[in-house]
Amino acid sequence: MNQFKLKQDLEQFFMEDIGDQDVTSDYLFEESHEGTVVFDAKQAGVLCGVSIFFAGYQLLDPTVQVNLLKADGDPITKGETIAVAQGRWASLLKGERVILNLIQRMSGIATLTREAVTRLNSNHTRICDTRKTTPGLRMFEKYAVRAGGGFNHRNGLYDAVMIKDNHISFAGAITSAVERIRQRTGHMIKIEVETETEAQVLEAVEAGADCIMFDNRSVEEIYRFAELVPAHITTEASGGITIEELTKYSDCGVDYISLGCLTHSVSALDISANVKLSNGRVE
Secondary structure, three states: OOHHHHHHHHHHHHHHHHOOOOOOHHHHOOOOOEEEEEEEEOOOEEOOOOHHHHHHHHHHOOOOEEEEOOOOOOEEOOOOEEEEEEEEHHHHHHHHHHHHHHHHHHHHHHHHHHHHHHHHOOOOOEEEOOOOOOOOOHHHHHHHHHHOOOEOOOOOOOOOEEEOHHHHHHHOOHHHHHHHHHHHOOOOOOEEEEEOOHHHHHHHHHHOOOEEEEEOOOHHHHHHHHOOOOOOOEEEEEOOOOHHHHHHHOOOOOOEEEOOHHHHOOOOOOEEEEEEOOOOOEO
């Protein structure tokens, strides 16, 4: 993750949650009160976002010490300790919720992505994400996909061209849309075309698209369409593909399968923060 953007985003997230002050912790504890918080997994899954422990507490209180026991992409089991943070009680508790919210969501995405990659079990086809991310969290969510073994599609509207069905409707045809964009973009910008029929696939090939997507097509259509595309053009299947059905696509021939569900409807992985008292008791 971009560390400058991580710091900037965390500042905004903490401001949203803390505001002027934490009226509970600030009024309840003195500066001299110090202790330990243990972060434990309450579910098995794939961990992601451990740098947030460091970055988050560094922003709030540089004196907080964090000991990481696991790394991004590591499998974790229920009850396993992920990290231990030591410092002022007020600082530990102020950062707990924002830090956990991010790490739990990222770990949920990494876990689901790992499941998708495992179910697909392909030596050729890769799993990737989409732009169906939570506003403000795209960097975090796309990083989590990579931690789970997946790949990233374009980051936004700015880094690659994707001519979708509505673009084609306005432009009149795939060929004219590709030609017009080619005239206005540099050689570093790739052009992807979304297709739904065999005729559109062939037109996209003839127009010189760099990548061709088969959108909302059946397994049988995807197998057939992939054979129409020369090897130098990247192919992608997207739309209507569920995690449970991925085994059907292992040998479909496309280079990528993009799944919006990895980020738009994922469940957070349950991780808890528990105070470790001086007598060794954890509550």
